[in-house]
Amino acid sequence: MRYLLALLLMLGLASAAHAQARGPSAADLKAPPELPKMTAPSKILGMLPQNDPENILVLDLSSGGRVRIAMRPDAAPKHVERIKTLARQGFYDGTIFHRVIEGFMAQGGDPTGTGTGGSELPNLEAEFNELPHVRGAVAMARAQEENSANSQFYIVFQPVMKLDRNYTIFGRVISGMNWVDAIERGEPPQNPTRILQASIEADGKPAPEAPAPAENLGGVLDDLGVSLPTAQPN
Template identity: 75%
Template sequence: MLKNILSAAALAVLVATPSIAQDEEAAPAPRPASAYATIDYNLQDDRDNILFLDLSNGKRVAIRLMPDWAPEHVERIKTLARQGFYDGVIFHRVIEGFMAQTGDPTGTGQGGSELPDLQAEFNPMPHVRGTVSMARAQAEDSANSQFFIVFYPRFSLDKKYTNFGRVIAGMDAVDAIHRGEPPRDPTRIVQASIASDNKPAPTPQEIAASNPASITATDLTAPAGE
């Protein structure tokens, strides 16, 4: 089942009308102050809701998970991380100026976990730079394991995709993720872990071993309809 964050038609609109997207980012509609929740940036607090992504580019991303926004989605991400589901998974769809998508063990954009799909938990939190949101197919209740990290504000996604967290450290690591659909040399998650589990970070040797030298775009199937 296709797990892209946008239907082909919706993505075509964004690509075909870049001026609209740029205007939206430069001058978003006014929002009530309550829409911008304050996120605690202290990595020592509430460690059960901090997700670490150790990437094959040698950098670490820290994501503040927000169960108040999307409790079932946060629980799913934590469950899969603790199962090691995300370890070794690539960022299979990375669009410059938009987002980086991961969470599919097949690397095609069409896979997911064996757990049931989730009911949507759309909320008013805006898709700003560093937002972490759940990918889905066209059906609203089709999110499963895939998620994406936003490079630049995309308020057109608000209340259409479940926003469940935000990058609080290591956005430079996100910016360094290789672009492509799929990338010729994809960046991958070497290890995903929850901070409170105190799992050791991967060694340089483990990171090096996670970077196969022969992966090319022809080795992977691009998401259908793109």
């Protein structure tokens, strides 16, 4: 009897060990009927932090929409401070998205609208981090030199992971991505979308009124026999 009990115990342990070592089955991969609610830790890179009005950039676009961007001073403190400084100076007000590529990104922040301009502040040292180029990520544009970011930034339409750790991501769109999707395409666009106002949410600036549709100047000039030049890509 003692030997029989020992044998049964050994068989039971072997069976348990085999169950622990097996791979996942189809049943294991099925989600439960109701997934547990989870909140993302605010300090983990790649996760959006809790919304802090002092670190939310608000872009009011000429299309009539408002875009809110949660900035990440924990990942790129100098770049976030630069954006806040320029926004509060009104630097971005009236600037255009001058380089907008379908399926890639919308770039703006250049007061000249050519892609070659910037602010009078010194260029920033790169703050490459682990934030990913997922849809809605916002990063600083730069020249070939890594430490050449100044005022220009871009918003990606879809994931572009090959850019990770090569450009400084400082935030991500948390609302109004539909207005980002509606930004006029082109290099440069013939009818570029403008930033009517850039502000920090903590300052509580109301959205400006969208400009009324312009008069059909082209039709008037056609009647007079005058033609307007069209913008050509670089």
